[in-house]
Amino acid sequence: MLRAWSAQRVRDAEATLMSRLPEGELMRRAAQGLAEVCRARLPASGGARVVVLAGPGNNGADALYAAARLAQDGHDCVALQGDWPLAIGDSASWSAAGVTVLAPGGDWAAPLAGADLVIDGLLGIGGRPGLPQDAVAWVDAIPASAYVVSVDLPSGQDPAGQSRSDTGVFADETVTFAVAKPVHLLPATEAAVGRLTVIDIGLELDGEPDVERLDFADVAHLWPVPTIADDKYSRGVLGVVAGGENYTGAPVLCCTAAVGAGLGMLRYVGTPAPTALVRAAIPEAVHGEGRVQAWVVGPGLDITSRARGSKAQLDVARSALDSDLPVLVDAGGLDLVHGPRQGPTLLTPHAGELSRLLTRLEGSETTREAVEADPLSHARRAADLTGATVLLKGATTLVVPPTDWGLAVRSQNDAPAWLATAGAGDVLSGVCGALLASGLTPLDAGSLGALVHGVSADLANPGGPVRALAVAHGIPQAVAHLLTR
Numbered sequence: 126m127l128r129a130w131s132a133q134r135v136r137d138a139e140a141t142l143m144s145r146l147p148e149g150e151l152m153r154r155a156a157q158g159l160a161e162v163c164r165a166r167l168p169a170s171g172g173a174r175v176v177v178l179a180g181p182g183n184n185g186a187d188a189l190y191a192a193a194r195l196a197q198d199g200h201d202c203v204a205l206q207g208d209w210p211l212a213i214g215d216s217a218s219w220s221a222a223g224v225t226v227l228a229p230g231g232d233w234a235a236p237l238a239g240a241d242l243v244i245d246g247l248l249g250i251g252g253r254p255g256l257p258q259d260a261v262a263w264v265d266a267i268p269a270s271a272y273v274v275s276v277d278l279p280s281g282q283d284p285a286g287q288s289r290s291d292t293g294v295f296a297d298e299t300v301t302f303a304v305a306k307p308v309h310l311l312p313a314t315e316a317a318v319g320r321l322t323v324i325d326i327g328l329e330l331d332g333e334p335d336v337e338r339l340d341f342a343d344v345a346h347l348w349p350v351p352t353i354a355d356d357k358y359s360r361g362v363l364g365v366v367a368g369g370e371n372y373t374g375a376p377v378l379c380c381t382a383a384v385g386a387g388l389g390m391l392r393y394v395g396t397p398a399p400t401a402l403v404r405a406a407i408p409e410a411v412h413g414e415g416r417v418q419a420w421v422v423g424p425g426l427d428i429t430s431r432a433r434g435s436k437a438q439l440d441v442a443r444s445a446l447d448s449d450l451p452v453l454v455d456a457g458g459l460d461l462v463h464g465p466r467q468g469p470t471l472l473t474p475h476a477g478e479l480s481r482l483l484t485r486l487e488g489s490e491t492t493r494e495a496v497e498a499d500p501l502s503h504a505r506r507a508a509d510l511t512g513a514t515v516l517l518k519g520a521t522t523l524v525v526p527p528t529d530w531g532l533a534v535r536s537q538n539d540a541p542a543w544l545a546t547a548g549a550g551d552v553l554s555g556v557c558g559a560l561l562a563s564g565l566t567p568l569d570a571g572s573l574g575a576l577v578h579g580v581s582a583d584l585a586n587p588g589g590p591v592r593a594l595a596v597a598h599g600i601p602q603a604v605a606h607l608l609t610r
């Protein structure tokens with residue numbers, strides 16, 4: 126599990142540790158780790174051009190110290206200083222250490238254009254979103270051929286990871302200290318981070334983190350692997366209320382994925398046309414209402430439909446939501462959510478569905494663009510209003526429990542971009558529903574389901590396009606791959 130703590134909690138822990146260490150020791154460790162990573166990216170023979178974007182705070186100091194070490198290897202190190210005093214030393218002391226500091230107003234364009242490696246030490250966890258004025262032009266002029274290493278975080282991006290800045294740095298690699306921070310894992314900022322390297326500086330953080338990410342090694346701990354004592358009922362029976370006369374594909378995708386995830390049994394409740402398709406595609410399914418351990422309500426469900434069988438199907442959907450069983454609510458089923466329900470609940474909207482849900486529940490308009498600009502706050506609002514865990518689908522998928530539970534948010538980024546395709550959400554609902562039926566919490570079912578869904582997409586056609594049905598069919602192999610790796 127990858128864990129991230131907020132900038133404030135890292136600062137508090139740093140302050141405690143610093144009071145027990147010689148002055149400057151933490152920064153020495155940070156700069157040493159940073160220099161080692163940069164060294165590994167540069168030719169051992171020296172001679173590369175390294176350009177430091179030296180900010181006004183300790184982030185800039187880390188970068189300057191690291192550059193001084195690279196200068197010892199024979200690299201040509203230049204630091205750009207903006208309209209602010211350097212955090213540490215002056216141009217004479219850095220020059221003695223092998224780093225040429227270009228004062229504000231100097232000709233920075235030529236050295237930057239020739240950079241092999243850029244060390245972005247503008248802002249770290251003390252940064253507010255946005256860049257210092259002088260640095261905007263520097264960041265814009267970083268050549269595409271340079272390898273950009275951001276110190277602690279890509280400068281200009283929000284350390285809390287809530288909002289994205291298009292003018293901030295987009296790094297090839299971010300070298301952070303002690304632990305990851307939310308900026309590294311959350312959807313608004315993760316794309317700017319590049320490869321993430323965490324350097325041990327002897328700082329331990331404890332208590333519930335702010336953000337968590339399941340990794341492949343977590344699958345073996347969480348996945349409900351059956352034992353010889355199990356039977357089909359003990360492994361979990363899932364009821365799926367999905368599809369309608371106009372939406373016949375969603376239930377096939379959802380049920381295929383759910384059965385493939387290793388359910389004990391699946392019950393399907395649909396209208397005539399999708400029922401015929403589910404009968405043909407998933408012979409394991411049984412049809413009609415009956416005892417289940419969890420429900421999936423909503424893929425391809427049109428609650429306004431008057432077609433044959435729709436009313437009876439909707440009655441089952443409503444009674445599922447009225448029950449105290451775990452329910453995953455997706456797509457059309459989200460229109461049936463009015464507030465907190467009794468049982469464990471996982472809502473799985475995409476940004477557009479979340480904006481509509483919030484608009485309806487709050488009685489004032491929330492746009493899709495607003496959700497996309499700050500996914501975490503909006504998912505949290507929906508979780509707080511409904512008492513449900515909210516899985517917000519996207520390139521990075523968030524799984525957000527209500528604030529007063531005091532739990533970390535999960536953020537999963539396991540899927541290739543090819544997975545942005547119709548039907549992928551129906552597959553995800555089937556996998557997560559199967560996990561709910563086996564007894565996992567909505568938080569675990571959502572994040573583990575998102576991970577397996579992404580891995581299945583990757584394995585279905587590494588490096589190329591995937592269709593949702595291939596992802597659904599690939600779930601059993603993806604689970605085996607993760608359990609036996």
Ligand SMILES: NC(=O)C1=CN([C@@H]2O[C@H](COP(=O)(O)OP(=O)(O)OC[C@H]3O[C@@H](n4cnc5c(N)ncnc54)[C@H](O)[C@@H]3O)[C@@H](O)[C@H]2O)[C@@H](O)CC1
Nearest residue numbers: 139152155182183184248249250251252253255256257277
């Ligand atoms: N605190 C510690 O013990 C350690 C800190 N380290 C480094 O120190 C960094 C934090 O240092 P600081 O607290 O000095 O903070 P930063 O270096 O992140 O930046 C703070 C400075 O930038 C200014 N600033 C912030 N946002 C701005 C904006 N948008 N536009 C213009 N100016 C802005 C602030 O007024 C302040 O002068 C970490 O990210 C890490 O790189 C490491 O050396 C490890 C140890």
Ligand SMILES: [K+]
Nearest residue numbers: 245248276278
């Ligand atoms: K930085």
